[in-house]
Structure formats: structure tokens, C-alpha cells
Amino acid sequence: MVMMVSGVGAFAQDKPKPVKIKASAIQVDMIHSDEIKLPAEFQVSLYEDLIEQLQKKGGFAHVYREGDRNATSAGELVILKSNVTGFKEGSQRKREVTTVAGETSIKIHCVFSDKDGKTLLEADVTGKVRFFGGNLRATYDFAKATTKIARENFSATT
Amino acid sequence: MQSSVGKWGAMALRTKSVFLLGCFAAVAWPAASGFAQQAATDAPFKVVVVKGLQGVKDNTKGTLIVGDGSMHFAHEAVKKDLAANSIEDVVTGDDSQRVIRGTVGTLSWFAPYGAGRFLSLFRTKLDTVTIKYLDADGGLHGAILAMPVGQAEVIKKDLLAQGARTTVTAEDLAKAPAAGAKEKQ
Numbered sequence: 001m002v003m004m005v006s007g008v009g010a011f012a013q014d015k016p017k018p019v020k021i022k023a024s025a026i027q028v029d030m031i032h033s034d035e036i037k038l039p040a041e042f043q044v045s046l047y048e049d050l051i052e053q054l055q056k057k058g059g060f061a062h063v064y065r066e067g068d069r070n071a072t073s074a075g076e077l078v079i080l081k082s083n084v085t086g087f088k089e090g091s092q093r094k095r096e097v098t099t100v101a102g103e104t105s106i107k108i109h110c111v112f113s114d115k116d117g118k119t120l121l122e123a124d125v126t127g128k129v130r131f132f133g134g135n136l137r138a139t140y141d142f143a144k145a146t147t148k149i150a151r152e153n154f155s156a157t158t
Numbered sequence: 159m160q161s162s163v164g165k166w167g168a169m170a171l172r173t174k175s176v177f178l179l180g181c182f183a184a185v186a187w188p189a190a191s192g193f194a195q196q197a198a199t200d201a202p203f204k205v206v207v208v209k210g211l212q213g214v215k216d217n218t219k220g221t222l223i224v225g226d227g228s229m230h231f232a233h234e235a236v237k238k239d240l241a242a243n244s245i246e247d248v249v250t251g252d253d254s255q256r257v258i259r260g261t262v263g264t265l266s267w268f269a270p271y272g273a274g275r276f277l278s279l280f281r282t283k284l285d286t287v288t289i290k291y292l293d294a295d296g297g298l299h300g301a302i303l304a305m306p307v308g309q310a311e312v313i314k315k316d317l318l319a320q321g322a323r324t325t326v327t328a329e330d331l332a333k334a335p336a337a338g339a340k341e342k343q
Contacts, residue, residue, distance in 0.1 A: 044209075
């Protein structure tokens with residue numbers, strides 16, 4: 001029995017833990033779409049949902065908005081810049097009537113960098129709404145996925 | 159004698175003219191002042207804050223008044239004032255929503271023979287106003303408001319008159335009619 005328990009312990013130790021980058025605060029910049037034409041309501045919804053999710057589940061002591069003067073004095077600050085690389089505006093009516101058609105999806109390239117502009121992490125994140133909910137629900141899906149990436153890679157205490 | 163009649167005639171004509179002018183002034187003045195009052199009184203718009211207005215929960219219904227250099231949103235005890243000059247961008251859009259919503263709308267999905275799906279075909283159109291504004295610390299916020307069709311442009315015009323800014327002007331919209339005509343449900 002003791003051997004079995006110690007064996008399980010050894011197995012758990014073998015699993016490599018991802019090394020988290022120390023960051024106590026994050027600044028979220030407004031989502032940009034240089035090449036893709038993104039409606040203003042999607043841009044704002046992406047930004048607001050991202051900030052809300054990071055505040056709730058990101059694990060950061062402070063979440064700053066773009067332009068916030070308090071961010072300049074924050075130590076161990078990570079800056080998140082996002083650029084839309086793909087956007088397909090579906091139809092809620094089609095989704096509800098057919099179930100299979102009318103998907104809305106947004107692809108975004110996220111770059112986490114430090115104060116000096118050095119890239120710490122890059123990720124491509126997709127937000128989708130397939131069945132229920134309005135088109136803007138895709139922004140919530142993106143925010144949840146990005147927050148998960150941030151939580152898995154950054155920590156206030158290493 | 160003739161000159162006396164002419165004198166009296168001219169006086170009568172002058173009296174008539176003064177009387178008519180007085181009547182005109184009596185009618186025109188209240189109308190003009192009423193119009194001025196109408197312009198100064200800011201008509202409230204019924205809106206839904208979809209998301210993003212600081213201190214207001216998502217999907218809160220309320221009234222919006224634009225005037226005195228600010229945008230004022232009120233819902234029962236919840237009140238939010240936003241200085242128009244802090245608004246960096248105002249953009250209008252359109253959307254639609256299911257006619258039957260809420261609990262009844264959710265329950266309709268369990269109705270037999272795909273009745274819920276059928277009800278999804280019936281939708282009402284909406285206008286949206288998306289704003290970007292700065293808080294006291296310079297932090298950028300975004301908010302989305304929804305309102306009945308035809309009110310978005312009025313709200314935008316009012317906000318611009320109060321000192322808000324926009325990146326999409328009326329000329330830009332006129333240049334790209336195809337983008338606004340696309341189907342969006």
C-alpha cells in the first residue's frame with residue numbers, strides 16, 4: 001500500500017509543471033484589426049469581455065485599461081496587444097433555425113509583452129458561437145480562452 | 159377736405175398694419191419660444207446598455223438624455239453621467255433580436271414540432287450606438303447601447319453637438335452603403 005502511494009507520488013512528480021512568468025499586473029490594449037473590417041460593437045465587446053474575464057479569473061492583482069496612468073508605476077507589468085486576423089459574422093437566426101449554419105467566429109493574434117516591448121508570449125485565439133446566443137457571444141468565448149492562457153503562463157508569485 | 163380724408167385713410171391703414179403686426183407677433187412669439195424650449199429640453203431615449211457602461215450592469219434598460227455637455231443614463235437608482243468631451247468615438251450600427259425573449263422565449267425551445275425554431279424567424283430590428291470613452295485616470299472604456307430603429311443617428315448627432323468625437327462621419331457612411339445594407343440577424 002505504501003509502495004502504491006509512493007508510486008503515485010513519483011508519477012505526479014514526473015509530470016513537468018509549466019514555468020510561469022512572474023507578473024502582478026496586466027494592461028489590456030484596445031483590440032486592433034488592421035486588415036480585417038471589424039464592426040465597432042465587436043471591437044468594444046472583445047475589449048470589455050477580456051478585461052472582465054481577466055479581472056475575475058486572470059489571477060492578476062491589477063488589470064489596467066489602455067491609457068490608464070496608474071499602469072506606468074505598476075511593477076511586473078505585462079501588456080496584452082491583440083490583432084484580429086479573421087472574422088466571420090454569422091447569423092443568430094440561421095443558428096437557431098438550422099443549428100448547423102450561421103456560426104460566428106473571430107481569430108485573434110495575442111501578444112503578451114513586458115514594459116520594454118519584449119515579447120513574452122504569443123498565441124492565436126479563436127472565439128466562436130455555434131448554437132445559442134447572439135453574435136457578440138463569440139467575444140466572450142475569446143475572452144475566456146485568452147484568460148485561460150494568461151492564467152496558465154503568468155503568476156503573481158512564481 | 160380731400161387731404162383730410164387722405165390723412166384719416168393713412169392713419170387707419172397704419173393702425174391696421176400695427177394691429178396685424180401685433181397679431182403676428184402674438185402668434186409667432188409663443189411658437190418661437192416653444193420651439194426654443196423644445197430644443198433646450200433634451201428628449202429622453204429608451205435604451206438598453208448592452209455592456210461596458212461603468213457602474214451599470216449589462217443589459218440594463220433605462221433612459222438616456224444627451225444635453226448640458228454630457229450623456230446621462232438613468233435606471234431607477236442607477237445613474238451614470240458621462241462628459242461628452244470624454245467620448246473619443248461614437249459609431250452607429252444595427253442588429254436584431256427575437257420578438258419572444260426571456261423565460262417564455264427559453265421555454266419555447268421545448269415546444270413540439272420545432273415551434274421554438276419557427277419563432278426564431280420573427281425578429282425585431284434594433285439600432286446600436288457604440289462609444290469609446292476615457293475615465294478619470296485616462297483608461298479607455300467601450301460601451302454598447304441598443305435602442306429602437308431610427309434613434310441611433312439622433313443620439314450620435316446629439317453627442318457630437320455636445321463635444322463628442324467620431325471616426326465615422328456621415329460622409330463615410332454615404333460612401334459605403336453596401337456595408338450597411340448587408341443582412342445581419
